[in-house]
Amino acid sequence: MHSVNKSASNREVLESSIASATQGLLGFQQPDGHWVFELEADCTIPAEYILLRHHLAEPVDAALEAKIGNYLRRVQGAHGGWPLVHDGAFDMSASVKAYFALKMIGDSVDAPHMVRAREAIRSRGGAINSNVFTRFTLAMYGVVTWRAVPVLPIEIMLLPFWSPFHLNKISYWARTTIVPLMVLAALKPLARNPKGVGIDELFLQDPRSIGMTAKAPHQSMGWFVLFRALDKILRAVEPLFPKSLRKRAIDAALAFTEERLNGEDGMGAIYPPMANIVMMYDALGKDENFPPRAITRRGIDKLLVIKDEEAYCQPCVSPVWDTTLTAHALLEAGGPQAVAATKQGLDWLIPKQVLDVKGDWAAKRPETRPGGWAFQYNNAHYPDLDDTAVVVMSMDRMRREHGTAGYDAAIDRGREWIEGMQSDDGGWAAFDVNNLEYYLNNIPFSDHGALLDPPTEDVTARCVSMLAQLGQTQANNKAVAAGIAYLRKTQHPEGSWYGRWGMNFVYGTWSVLCSLNMAGVDHKDPMIRKAADWLVSIQNKDGGWGEDAVSYRLDYKGWEAAPSTASQTAWALLALMAAGEVDHPSVARGVEYLIATQNQKGLWDEQRYTATGFPRVFYLRYHGYPKFFPLWALARYRNLRNTNSRVVGVGM
Numbered sequence: 001m002h003s004v005n006k007s008a009s010n011r012e013v014l015e016s017s018i019a020s021a022t023q024g025l026l027g028f029q030q031p032d033g034h035w036v037f038e039l040e041a042d043c044t045i046p047a048e049y050i051l052l053r054h055h056l057a058e059p060v061d062a063a064l065e066a067k068i069g070n071y072l073r074r075v076q077g078a079h080g081g082w083p084l085v086h087d088g089a090f091d092m093s094a095s096v097k098a099y100f101a102l103k104m105i106g107d108s109v110d111a112p113h114m115v116r117a118r119e120a121i122r123s124r125g126g127a128i129n130s131n132v133f134t135r136f137t138l139a140m141y142g143v144v145t146w147r148a149v150p151v152l153p154i155e156i157m158l159l160p161f162w163s164p165f166h167l168n169k170i171s172y173w174a175r176t177t178i179v180p181l182m183v184l185a186a187l188k189p190l191a192r193n194p195k196g197v198g199i200d201e202l203f204l205q206d207p208r209s210i211g212m213t214a215k216a217p218h219q220s221m222g223w224f225v226l227f228r229a230l231d232k233i234l235r236a237v238e239p240l241f242p243k244s245l246r247k248r249a250i251d252a253a254l255a256f257t258e259e260r261l262n263g264e265d266g267m268g269a270i271y272p273p274m275a276n277i278v279m280m281y282d283a284l285g286k287d288e289n290f291p292p293r294a295i296t297r298r299g300i301d302k303l304l305v306i307k308d309e310e311a312y313c314q315p316c317v318s319p320v321w322d323t324t325l326t327a328h329a330l331l332e333a334g335g336p337q338a339v340a341a342t343k344q345g346l347d348w349l350i351p352k353q354v355l356d357v358k359g360d361w362a363a364k365r366p367e368t369r370p371g372g373w374a375f376q377y378n379n380a381h382y383p384d385l386d387d388t389a390v391v392v393m394s395m396d397r398m399r400r401e402h403g404t405a406g407y408d409a410a411i412d413r414g415r416e417w418i419e420g421m422q423s424d425d426g427g428w429a430a431f432d433v434n435n436l437e438y439y440l441n442n443i444p445f446s447d448h449g450a451l452l453d454p455p456t457e458d459v460t461a462r463c464v465s466m467l468a469q470l471g472q473t474q475a476n477n478k479a480v481a482a483g484i485a486y487l488r489k490t491q492h493p494e495g496s497w498y499g500r501w502g503m504n505f506v507y508g509t510w511s512v513l514c515s516l517n518m519a520g521v522d523h524k525d526p527m528i529r530k531a532a533d534w535l536v537s538i539q540n541k542d543g544g545w546g547e548d549a550v551s552y553r554l555d556y557k558g559w560e561a562a563p564s565t566a567s568q569t570a571w572a573l574l575a576l577m578a579a580g581e582v583d584h585p586s587v588a589r590g591v592e593y594l595i596a597t598q599n600q601k602g603l604w605d606e607q608r609y610t611a612t613g614f615p616r617v618f619y620l621r622y623h624g625y626p627k628f629f630p631l632w633a634l635a636r637y638r639n640l641r642n643t644n645s646r647v648v649g650v651g652m
Helices: 011-026 044-055 062-074 092-105 112-123 132-140 154-158 172-187 221-240 243-259 271-283 291-301 319-333 336-352 385-402 408-420 438-442 457-469 478-490 505-518 526-537 566-578 585-597 625-641
Strands: 304-306 311-313 611-614 618-622
Touching: 011 319, 011 336, 011 585, 011 625, 044 062, 044 092, 044 132, 044 271, 044 311, 062 092, 062 304, 062 311, 092 112, 092 132, 132 172, 154 172, 154 243, 172 243, 172 271, 271 291, 319 336, 319 385, 319 625, 336 385, 385 408, 385 457, 408 457, 457 478, 457 505, 478 505, 505 526, 505 566, 526 566, 566 585, 566 625, 585 625
Parallel strands: none
Antiparallel strands: 304 311, 611 618
8 A cells, every 4th residue: 555644636646657667557558559357246146157058957066066166155245144245235146046056056954054045045935036147047957937037939030120019129238138038938948957956945935836026116117008018918828829930930049149150259249148048059959069059158168267266157248348548547636658568458359350241230220330349349230429429538638649640431330320310319329220119118028128229428427528529619510519418408406417337326326427528518607507506415535436336316406425436536536637627636536546545556455346237137347447546646647637628538
């Protein structure tokens, strides 16, 4: 730890901190120039990985299972179950899957940690309270019957676009997950489960007597009753569907899948559809050597993080996101070594731009040319706007500040795609356009409430930032004007903005203040003043900022304090500086907090989760966030203090 005896504005201490953080970050660069850090979720993905292997009766890898078991035991909560975030509340589905996986690995049901888990689950009503995705796993293991899951008729594949439910009316992550899952629901395979492991002891009733899930808290009673009635009708008539129709629908699902298989990166490049695809091909009688199954299965193993004592499975990987954010931090830090490394990273990104594939997004924007970047190494059907905007800004900054050539064409195509992907309400979503069919979150399958990809404040802010950094203004660009109008109407009364992909109001407020500053909104504008005042008001006593996953709960009434983290402190500092507050005492205190908590390697330790997969359901811990965001904030503070303007001149 650094010892801070004087003000953090002491230039020598600050320079030393920045230099140390820069060297630490440079040490993670891959040989080909990019950066990729671990991306950790909760226990469910590693637990599902264990259950997938036993579903398929793959040979037992005792060493790997032992390491995953160590991981699962370590992240068990003090309450006896498993949380969705570090030090978080009990979550039923995570707990059921973790218990099932540990029992499958061979942990005795009488072991103290298993007894505690079982008691925690049963004391909260038992495994009947598991979510829909967990119930599908349990149905395939024969723990519950198929009556316990919603009907997902594979014939959905044949519905026209104008029908109330269509694949292009749900989000990319739901679309890629549901297609192979519908085949599984049609075929109703039974997991091989060579050990014959079950978890009846987690239920307070005969699990085979269980019916459908209850209404989820986010669901409206009227819509839910309607969809529940429809589910009952479908359950009765589904066996009567003609076999020829079912075959056509399964063929359509296979065609959809095979067009998007994406090599070892997998369909959608995320774990759930990849696992479902492997089980789907197994259920269709394709053995482990069938190329689409074998390639996808190899892709799943590429998501494993295997260490000396522990192992876990990532939900996906984040190399494009990690590389472009690292580039921003290093450009802020400056110096020949940092700039040279940044150029290597940005050059690695150029061929990752998707220029030749019109992905699923084109269903609603057929006239728009592709030009985005995906989050992962390869995911051409599903580029995202957040990554694209951040990549374009990093490349533009490189050419602007260092005269580096070779980025113009990539920047122009990225900008063109983003302008073409604006939704009608002025906002931007992560992957799709006008994905506003909110009634679909009331179907029984959507108990997670994450079926859609509507526009959000953080992604909208990023797109406005990008356009503004490229010289567009409210006066000369309708997209910028509409985006700022969207942000103005989505500000919360206390001054914050929601953060969909980062936790939560600190992240959203940082994103928006950067965009408003870049777009030329006056720092005296009440919108900016309220936001800055709110950030100052929520600073912790230690000088840092922190926010917890509870901020996403449906009955959230206002700010609740949480322990400080390095990444969230950095966001708050970058936000305040974008609002013109570099000389505010809160900023100096935040800088002191970062310097005081820097470790011996020049980086920061952060166990808490500060990012979001799906609010209330699935959270993320980016291991890169405490490595590049604090450096970015410290370097920005130094740079602004060294100039007379005190104005941030870039979009992030």
